[in-house]
Amino acid sequence: MELFNVLTVQQARDTLRSHLPARAKTEVVPLLQGLNRILAQDIVALEDVPNFDRSTMDGYALRARDTFGATESLPAYVDVSGEVLMGEEASGALTAGQAWLIPTGGMLPPGADAVVMVEYTEELDSQTIGVTRPVAPGENLVRRGEDVARGTVVLTAGHRLRPQELGLLAAVGVTQVPVMKPFKVGILSTGNELMAPDQPAEPGKVRDINSYTLYGQVLEAGGLPILYGIIEDHFETLQQTMAKALAENDLVLISGGSSVGARDITAKVIETMGSPGVLFHGMAIKPGKPTIGAVVEGKVVLGLPGHPVSAMVVFDLLARPMIASGGLYQNVGSFPLRAAITRNIHSATGRDDYLRVTLRRQEDGTIVADPVLGKSGLISTMVKAVGVAHIPLNKEGVEAGELVDVWLF
Amino acid sequence: MELFNVLTVQQARDTLRSHLPARAKTEVVPLLQGLNRILAQDIVALEDVPNFDRSTMDGYALRARDTFGATESLPAYVDVSGEVLMGEEASGALTAGQAWLIPTGGMLPPGADAVVMVEYTEELDSQTIGVTRPVAPGENLVRRGEDVARGTVVLTAGHRLRPQELGLLAAVGVTQVPVMKPFKVGILSTGNELMAPDQPAEPGKVRDINSYTLYGQVLEAGGLPILYGIIEDHFETLQQTMAKALAENDLVLISGGSSVGARDITAKVIETMGSPGVLFHGMAIKPGKPTIGAVVEGKVVLGLPGHPVSAMVVFDLLARPMIASGGLYQNVGSFPLRAAITRNIHSATGRDDYLRVTLRRQEDGTIVADPVLGKSGLISTMVKAVGVAHIPLNKEGVEAGELVDVWLF
Numbered sequence: 001m002e003l004f005n006v007l008t009v010q011q012a013r014d015t016l017r018s019h020l021p022a023r024a025k026t027e028v029v030p031l032l033q034g035l036n037r038i039l040a041q042d043i044v045a046l047e048d049v050p051n052f053d054r055s056t057m058d059g060y061a062l063r064a065r066d067t068f069g070a071t072e073s074l075p076a077y078v079d080v081s082g083e084v085l086m087g088e089e090a091s092g093a094l095t096a097g098q099a100w101l102i103p104t105g106g107m108l109p110p111g112a113d114a115v116v117m118v119e120y121t122e123e124l125d126s127q128t129i130g131v132t133r134p135v136a137p138g139e140n141l142v143r144r145g146e147d148v149a150r151g152t153v154v155l156t157a158g159h160r161l162r163p164q165e166l167g168l169l170a171a172v173g174v175t176q177v178p179v180m181k182p183f184k185v186g187i188l189s190t191g192n193e194l195m196a197p198d199q200p201a202e203p204g205k206v207r208d209i210n211s212y213t214l215y216g217q218v219l220e221a222g223g224l225p226i227l228y229g230i231i232e233d234h235f236e237t238l239q240q241t242m243a244k245a246l247a248e249n250d251l252v253l254i255s256g257g258s259s260v261g262a263r264d265i266t267a268k269v270i271e272t273m274g275s276p277g278v279l280f281h282g283m284a285i286k287p288g289k290p291t292i293g294a295v296v297e298g299k300v301v302l303g304l305p306g307h308p309v310s311a312m313v314v315f316d317l318l319a320r321p322m323i324a325s326g327g328l329y330q331n332v333g334s335f336p337l338r339a340a341i342t343r344n345i346h347s348a349t350g351r352d353d354y355l356r357v358t359l360r361r362q363e364d365g366t367i368v369a370d371p372v373l374g375k376s377g378l379i380s381t382m383v384k385a386v387g388v389a390h391i392p393l394n395k396e397g398v399e400a401g402e403l404v405d406v407w408l409f
Numbered sequence: 410m411e412l413f414n415v416l417t418v419q420q421a422r423d424t425l426r427s428h429l430p431a432r433a434k435t436e437v438v439p440l441l442q443g444l445n446r447i448l449a450q451d452i453v454a455l456e457d458v459p460n461f462d463r464s465t466m467d468g469y470a471l472r473a474r475d476t477f478g479a480t481e482s483l484p485a486y487v488d489v490s491g492e493v494l495m496g497e498e499a500s501g502a503l504t505a506g507q508a509w510l511i512p513t514g515g516m517l518p519p520g521a522d523a524v525v526m527v528e529y530t531e532e533l534d535s536q537t538i539g540v541t542r543p544v545a546p547g548e549n550l551v552r553r554g555e556d557v558a559r560g561t562v563v564l565t566a567g568h569r570l571r572p573q574e575l576g577l578l579a580a581v582g583v584t585q586v587p588v589m590k591p592f593k594v595g596i597l598s599t600g601n602e603l604m605a606p607d608q609p610a611e612p613g614k615v616r617d618i619n620s621y622t623l624y625g626q627v628l629e630a631g632g633l634p635i636l637y638g639i640i641e642d643h644f645e646t647l648q649q650t651m652a653k654a655l656a657e658n659d660l661v662l663i664s665g666g667s668s669v670g671a672r673d674i675t676a677k678v679i680e681t682m683g684s685p686g687v688l689f690h691g692m693a694i695k696p697g698k699p700t701i702g703a704v705v706e707g708k709v710v711l712g713l714p715g716h717p718v719s720a721m722v723v724f725d726l727l728a729r730p731m732i733a734s735g736g737l738y739q740n741v742g743s744f745p746l747r748a749a750i751t752r753n754i755h756s757a758t759g760r761d762d763y764l765r766v767t768l769r770r771q772e773d774g775t776i777v778a779d780p781v782l783g784k785s786g787l788i789s790t791m792v793k794a795v796g797v798a799h800i801p802l803n804k805e806g807v808e809a810g811e812l813v814d815v816w817l818f
Contacts, residue, residue, distance in 0.1 A: 087602035163625030193496035216572030337746035
């Protein structure tokens with residue numbers, strides 16, 4: 001067997017990234033189609049939000065200094081000399097000793113600098129109110145530009161658009177959004193033992209699982225998956241399909257080839273596709289060791305293990321960050337939760353271990369992680385699990401009760 | 410002002426659920442379209458997975474008892490009398506003293522009960538190998554039915570289909586999947602101060618944010634959003650649009666009406682739509698207090714606060730679990746992470762507080778949560794935040810350093 005070039009997860013990511021072009025394929029989409037897309041440019045606000053001082057209460061707009069010293073026994077009296085209508089500009093300016101009725105969300109009249117809640121006023125006559133509590137300048141209002149100040153960068157390139165980013169873009173009047181084009185991802189399953197799920201069972205054959213799990217994972221990551229089906233372990237056949245998949249996609253995932261002979265074919269086929277070719281062959285992780293990482297002519301090929309659990313774990317570590325960042329391979333800023341593992345787990349040092357787990361909440365609010373045991377060929381173990389616990393490569397294992405990082409699915 | 414019927418979050422959920430019909434609208438979709446859909450029926454496996462004993466190593470299939478006592482100095486000798494081809498049934502049965510060459514993933518021949526790795530064998534001649542280490546029955550193989558046993562319920566109704574569930578369904582040969590129809594959700598924004606994001610700024614007006622944040626939230630929850638646009642605060646106009654939205658959807662979200670007068674119109678309009686009508690008016694939470702919950706003729710109407718942050722928080726608490734469970738309003742089994750809050754936060758007892766936070770990882774691996782301060786009218790605070798920290802209703806606040814639950818966006 002050839003000498004493997006085995007990398008850690010971090011080395012594998014760095015190696016792939018260093019061979020990738022800075023990605024530049026962008027497009028402009030209507031705001032409502034922007035969810036989960038990655039911004040391609042910084043967005044600068046061209047207006048203040050709100051673009052006027054805005055009341056946050058039902059009450060009276062006035063000058064704060066006209067209320068100084070007011071108490072219930074000695075209210076400050078002001079003249080009700082106007083009313084602000086919702087969505088409209090005040091019909092004039094407010095002067096000393098005046099108060100204008102204003103609704104929550106209304107625009108302050110010029111001259112006013114605060115709002116007193118209706119609860120802290122008493123009506124003296126139809127023209128006059130007594131204010132029973134002083135307000136400070138700026139009280140009960142949102143200042144012009146307090147949410148977003150004109151001229152500021154509100155979102156930077158590379159930012160993923162969540163529902164709140166759609167809202168922010170609406171607020172600043174951006175309804176056409178420059179985003180990265182979604183990553184196209186070709187998915188190939190190899191192995192003479194594989195059969196399509198819609199075919200009747202045959203002795204010696206198993207149904208293709210990885211095409212379906214990877215299809216779902218690519219969609220979840222924000223990519224566009226294309227299935228190339230089950231390819232037999234045959235050099236020319238695989239070469240032909242691989243060439244087609246590379247031409248049509250940004251990233252090609254080829255899973256299977258779990259036997260040594262099949263793995264060799266995959267690596268050899270990749271080497272014929274262009275340069276630099278195979279960058280690593282094997283990762284210091286469990287599960288997922290027999291992973292191949294390659295770049296050919298600016299596109300990535302990942303040879304994933306045939307075991308369904310291993311293929312899913314390696315996808316999450318190497319493919320998902322690439323797809324989810326629009327090819328930039330940036331940290332997407334997600335956080336694991338911390339949970340106490342419920343049993344001793346051995347792990348070899350120098351290897352990252354990813355352990356399927358379920359989680360339980362204890363009465364004191366702490367969260368514990370129960371390992372789901374089972375071979376990495378068993379897809380049922382991934383269905384039982386809600387996430388994976390990480391045992392870092394510098395650790396020899398974890399003891400029951402120790403806190404571990406759990407990445408939820 | 411009328412007497413509010415103020416409920417806690419849990420009471421609000423229970424109240425809505427108790428008035429909802431057990432949801433029954435289902436459809437059948439191809440497996441590849443099943444991602445994130447909710448299963449409508451239990452799925453029973455009609456076959457064992459795998460449906461044969463399967464090797465997990467490259468090596469030799471044999472009878473474990475033929476290797477008992479084998480050592481490097483005294484190997485057990487067996488005859489190489491066959492070869493298993495990948496994806497094919499063995500051409501015959503294995504008998505005592507025999508070994509068949511087998512690839513990873515290959516089907517065990519009848520008579521064999523274990524696989525010895527090629528690394529623990531030595532070739533004596535072309536017909537004979539020495540096994541240098543004993544194997545136990547069942548070693549290096551996946552037993553027939555070990556992943557999924559025929560006749561078992563592999564997934565239950567109400568289960569959300571993640572990538573691994575697609576894989577499991579493929580494994581058992583289910584390529585057409587019975588799922589809940591997605592929840593249709595109508596979205597209305599009310600308020601005379603609102604303008605569409607693609608219009609030039611006007612004094613006194615603000616752009617409609619909630620239509621966009623809610624649209625994104627509904628999509629993320631697995632629902633189908635329909636926008637009904639900006640509706641003016643006018644009884645008949647609102648009544649007409651509400652009737653249309655109720656006819657076309659399973660759930661109607663109406664946001665805005667932040668002033669007392671506008672809130673009253675929303676509640677009155679809902680009351681004309683059918684029975685039982687408004688179930689609660691106000692929730693013991695911050696932000697999100699002025700929330701209206703109603704059921705009319707088996708459909709839900711939620712009157713959300715106008716402030717964008719409040720509307721998003723209430724959506725997550727009341728609407729998302731309903732949509733994400735296909736209307737069953739079940740716990741979707743998600744977990745918060747635990748983080749130490751970095752400052753003292755006051756909270757009134759008897760009220761659930763949801764605090765926008767960012768998160769930081771500390772050197773020892775622990776996670777801390779920094780509150781994002783700012784009024785609930787400011788969408789920019791939601792863009793800064795990565796989640797919300799929960800201060801439960803029985804607490805008067807939290808002290809710096811205390812662990813809180815953080816729900817990631």
